[in-house]
Amino acid sequence: MTLYNFAKGMFRLQFKIMGWKVQGVENLPLEGPVILAINHISMWDPVVAACSIPRPVCYMAKEELFSFPVLRWLLLKLGSFPVKRGQGDMNAIRQSLSILKEGQVLGLFPEGTRSKTGRIQKGMPGMVLLMEKSKAVVVPISVFGTKHMFTKGWGNISVVIGQPLSAEMLKAPDGIDNRREWIADRIMQAVLDLQLPKAQ
Template identity: 35%
Template sequence: MFIIRWFVFLVVKIGLSLLCRIDARELRRVPARGPMIAISNHTGQLEVPILFAWLAPRPISGWAKSETWDKPFFKWLFNLWGAIPVHRGEADMNALRAALEKLDAGYIFGVAPEGTRNKTGRLLRARPGAVTLAVRSGAPILPIAHWGGENFTSNLKRLRRSDFHLRVGRPFIVHNGGGRIGREERQQIADEMMYQIAALLPEEYRGEYSDMSKATTEYLNFDVPEIGQLKVAPTFAKPTSIG
């Protein structure tokens, strides 16, 4: 399985490098080991294989909609990548527990706070699912923004290469003082996380988060080790009550 996994990563990396001009230099700032939640926008088919292939051999996992496993090829591919099926529109505790186990094993766990693919490239309003994982795990969160992938399909039809850009932001930890988190607080935390992604994007891609004057950091703690120094897994926080 290890050899097959490496071969798939190699094929993906070579193939996408031929089809796209990929600017992924900032991924070098991702720490070499230790648990981390990577939050990013979700625009199309490119960002997932690029993150998996360009961060290899760094162990990485993430949620994917459960319907993906209905298709034999994608079931095989996503199982090979170690992705976790999640049932959207409900509180999927099995998916949450599986994600916590991945983080406990030192993985990067990828989450798209928007909760669905954004075909226009402009940010949608965040859903609060990523907040639950962040609070339960206590793991550092790394914002990653990308753009250009929304043009991939149309460019491919015209036999054009796509320009794909990745930017990495400052890591932070979600803190709430250990109290109960209600619906409004969850949404505020989700919005604060999304503004960290928006700050990395060109203005035309910020969508629902275009007005950066509304960005707050009330629940974000940036007092974490610098990127590249996060070598030891943090002690995970005790479960916090989430309403």
């Protein structure tokens, strides 16, 4: 058993005890390259999202997290890799495309940082570049209840997985000045449109 599978199993058990709910698992393609576009409200979002789908996820994570040796070792073991925020990080882009070329799942937080208010922020157009270069579909995911998860999250942790979006479905109309920004806005709207599970 790999460290990834072991950690995933342990966290899934903990989240189930906490009343975690997942809706839309059937929307995730079971093979081929996939980009997850996930909202970001807590440091626990990548863990909760990864536990909610049946495929392993490789996350692009901020470079600062890799400054700590033990955390760096753990993140690399779990398939994450660093990205320099606020600039075009070609190494991160190349690594992302390599992951997608291998038919794997790439997890992104297109807002670039956690939302302090919980509201969806603008998405970075870099995810559109990755979608176009890799021919991957983008699956919007909305995570709820992860802020202050271990104090206020009991019974409130939910993940909603949306329908896959292809490049053909997200073509910008003629006359749009910044095509990738327009597409990124459509993807973030798809994340925003996801609702809590009906049972909640």
